[in-house]
Amino acid sequence: MKREVPLFITFFVGTLLIASVFIPPAESWGENFSVYFDIIAVFAFFLGGGNLLRIHLQKVASKRPDWGYSIVTLVAFLVMLAAGLFKLGNPGGISGNLTTAQSWFQILFQNIMSPLGSTMYALLAFFVASASYRAFRAKNRDATILLVAAFIILLGRTPFGTMLTSWIPPQYDLLQVPNLAIWIMSGPNLAGQRAIMIGIGLGIVSMSLRILLGIERTYLGDDR
Amino acid sequence: MTEALVVTGTNLGVVISLALIAGGVIWLLVRSLKGKEVERRVIFGFVLIAVSAPILFPITFHEQISPVVKAVFDKIESLPAGSTVAISFDFDPAMAPEVQPMANAFTRHCFAKGHKVVFLSIWATGQSLLTSTLDTVVRREFPEKRERIDWVNLGYKAGNQGVLNVIVSDLRKMYPTDVNAVPLDSIPMLAEVKAFRDLSLILAVGGGFPGPKEWVLYVGDPGNVPIAAGAAAVTAPQLYPYYPRQLIGILGGIKSAAEYESAMVDKYPQFDSVDKPGLRMMGPQTLAHMVIMMFIIIGNIVFFRSKRMRSQL
Amino acid sequence: MKRSTYIVMAVMALLFAVSWYFKAATYHGNVMSPLVAGFMITLAAFLTLAIISFVYQDNPFYKFAEHLFVGISAAFWMCQSFWSTIVGNLIPRISTGLSKYFGQPYRDEPWNFVYWLPVILGILLLLRLSSKIGWVSRWALAFIVGTTAGLSFIRYLRSDFMEQISSTMVPLLAAGNSGESLLSNITLSATGPFVAMLTNWVIFLGVICGIVYFFFSKEHTGLFGRASRVGIWILMITFGAAFGYTVMGRITLLVGRLTFLYKDWLGLIS
Incomplete structure (x- = not known):
């Protein structure tokens, strides 16, 4: 029951989805199983929320270090949950659009979640700059190639690159930095990314087969 | 590509920005050559100044459209008026400064050409950001466009690629109603659209998972629908292998958004007065790139100098 | 807490209040009341600064903002998926009463009872939180893994392998x-x-x-x-x-x- 049933479910669902591509009348099976998948995915979000509650409640109950911050997480979670589930402030009522501009859910998103999320990633600008100064060295031939390519892209993606090399005559315009940047992207970058993509693609296909055939079972965990 | 740049903005801003940066870079070079440690917070300060100065004293440029961006612009131009186009908002606030200008420009372009637009999202955060586009672009700039006749908001569905796998062949199975619980069968503009493979074009705006790549894998290739990507800069290079066969064009990062906005103004001068965040951001972007390039150069000068000194000992 | 911490907190509170007052006084929109709008814009700005403060060093303001983000975003994804998929896709197929309550049109189709399958699997997935019968969540997990593998197998083979090989055969x-x-x-x-x-x-x-x-x-x-x-x-x-x-x-x-x-x-x- 613990291993055989899950292995059968995996094989059955996966094979059915593959078959639905080759058998046109079976197309709707694939669609239906995708809808079921989407519904289960929502339960996975609930599981994530439940887990978050459990972990932070345990932290508060046992007064572990920084337990005060867990209260912040719990309060934020419950306030947003109430705003979303009860559609607080929503002019359309229970059947209205959840993200109407006047709804509390949207107001909290715009003024708390949005600035926090975008600033966290914006911080990386500082660290990328610091890394450029401290670690981006032409130590050998490979590193030099990487550095030169990055330099051309950085210059070519700004109007400054155009200003610097706009004097180059049209018959040699590939040597203008913006054009060189475009060429790097659609030539060598494309080739390198394609080589990586083919490798990853083959990896995913073979891993999918291993999972469907029950050779790969790590997702089941152990039996303890 | 050689078209002359049009630089506008306050001269004071340009002078202040360049003077600050030039002075700082010289100081950094001298200090580095003396072998003194430069505190990381000083580097952070440089970045802050390089980005802040052109925001406070705006410098704007006219951008020349590149071929990979032009392909998307031309595709929207070439579709007959009244074609149904989907714009998918698959991003979160962390990507929004880069890709929302693209989504806004696509929306503007589609409406200017008289296309009907299906808005949707396969990221939960996308639906909230879509609300902002509907309020600031659709309702403000195109008040004559009516909901469910000229455009429809389908909203978000959970399930990532599972959603795409269904809508490519049966839209109503996944989206029985629009975001306001109005049945799709009663929406006039979707009478002929039974599945996403019936659409004239899909504009996938995003950058994470699921994003433009999944649109190619689960909708574009199996449904034979033209797809164009508006992608965050981090993921744009990974999409090039799909261009031009599986993706008709790619907008990668804010530079491409600025190029698209420039092309829009060239073709439709009435949009000259609207907010163009892509073009607005290119000033700070340019200065920040220059500062980072200077960091790389100074770092390497110091590296080679110390290497030579070590070999002489 | 140290005295300097109290002083910093007091200064921040004062700045927040001043900002709130001025933003409320200058608000011209119609989405919120000026008082709420002033508070929200000020909050957004202070949270932005709290995160940026990390470039100086880790500090309580950053930690506060970080924990706030975790809580808000977890609830955000839960609510969005509940309304879009549970209310939008599941309820209109399994319950006329609930469909009516949520204002969703009921979809009367012959095979609707099959939609109890993902509900059962979803409940099994939630049982993962239990240490005694958590193993039954594997059945739901197996469904998710099987679907992902089945979907990926064909799509990647076609788009990321065959199409890429084909696109590489270019005229030389x-x-x-x-x-x-x-x-x-x-x-x-x-x-x-x-x-x-x-x-x-x-x-x-x-x-x-x-x-x-x-x-x-x-x-x-x-x-x-x-x-x-x-x-x-x-x-x-x-x-x-x-x-x-x-x-x-x-x-x-x-x-x-x-x-x-x-x-x-x-x-x-x-």
Whole structure:
């Protein structure tokens, strides 16, 4: 029951989805199983929320270090949950659009979640700059190639690159930095990314087969 | 590509920005050559100044459209008026400064050409950001466009690629109603659209998972629908292998958004007065790139100098 | 807490109050009341500054903002998926009463009872929180894994393998766009036939050499080794391009946040 049933479910669902591509009348099976998948995915979000509650409640109950911050997480979670589930402030009522501009859910998103999320990633600008100064060295031939390519892209993606090399005559315009940047992207970058993509693609296909055939079972965990 | 740049903005801003940066870079070079440690917070300060100065004293440029961006612009131009186009908002606030200008420009372009637009999202955060586009672009700039006749908001569905796998062949199975619980069968503009493979074009705006790549894998290739990507800069290079066969064009990062906005103004001068965040951001972007390039150069000068000194000992 | 901490907290509270007052007084929108709008814009600005403060060093303001983000975003994803998929897709197929309550049109279809299957599997998934019968969540997990594997198998094989091989088979000796001989027009014009052919050669050889580099079942010596070497160079250019684009992306995000602070909060620019 613990291993055989899950292995059968995996094989059955996966094979059915593959078959639905080759058998046109079976197309709707694939669609239906995708809808079921989407519904289960929502339960996975609930599981994530439940887990978050459990972990932070345990932290508060046992007064572990920084337990005060867990209260912040719990309060934020419950306030947003109430705003979303009860559609607080929503002019359309229970059947209205959840993200109407006047709804509390949207107001909290715009003024708390949005600035926090975008600033966290914006911080990386500082660290990328610091890394450029401290670690981006032409130590050998490979590193030099990487550095030169990055330099051309950085210059070519700004109007400054155009200003610097706009004097180059049209018959040699590939040597203008913006054009060189475009060429790097659609030539060598494309080739390198394609080589990586083919490798990853083959990896995913073979891993999918291993999972469907029950050779790969790590997702089941152990039996303890 | 050689078209002359049009630089506008306050001269004071340009002078202040360049003077600050030039002075700082010289100081950094001298200090580095003396072998003194430069505190990381000083580097952070440089970045802050390089980005802040052109925001406070705006410098704007006219951008020349590149071929990979032009392909998307031309595709929207070439579709007959009244074609149904989907714009998918698959991003979160962390990507929004880069890709929302693209989504806004696509929306503007589609409406200017008289296309009907299906808005949707396969990221939960996308639906909230879509609300902002509907309020600031659709309702403000195109008040004559009516909901469910000229455009429809389908909203978000959970399930990532599972959603795409269904809508490519049966839209109503996944989206029985629009975001306001109005049945799709009663929406006039979707009478002929039974599945996403019936659409004239899909504009996938995003950058994470699921994003433009999944649109190619689960909708574009199996449904034979033209797809164009508006992608965050981090993921744009990974999409090039799909261009031009599986993706008709790619907008990668804010530079491409600025190029698209420039092309829009060239073709439709009435949009000259609207907010163009892509073009607005290119000033700070340019200065920040220059500062980072200077960091790389100074770092390497110091590296080679110390290497030579070590070999002489 | 130290005295200096209290002083910092008091200064922050004062600044917050001043900002709230001024933002409320200058609010012209109609979405919220001025008092709420002033509070929200000020809160957004202070949270932005709290996160930026991390570049100086880790501090309580950053930790507060970080924990706030975790709580808010977890609830955000839960609510969105509940309303969009549970209310939008599931309820209209399993319950007329609930459909009516949520204002959703009921879909009367013959096979609706099958929709109890994902509900049961979903409940099994939630049982993962139990230490005694948590193992039954594997059944739901197996469904998720099986679906993902089944979907990925065909799509990746087609789009990321076969289509990519096919797109690499490009003409290596092409005539110019206008039909003239290639050798009659050797220019470095970005749109010229010579550059088009050069690009095709780079793509063709670059992909092969890149794949050769990733092939570890044969020792990288001789011709194979040289191809692998070229593969590394191509990959280095690829990573360089990716770095350039990453820098661009991160700077844009910073521009976005600083524009918010200078424009929407401080009103320094129009």
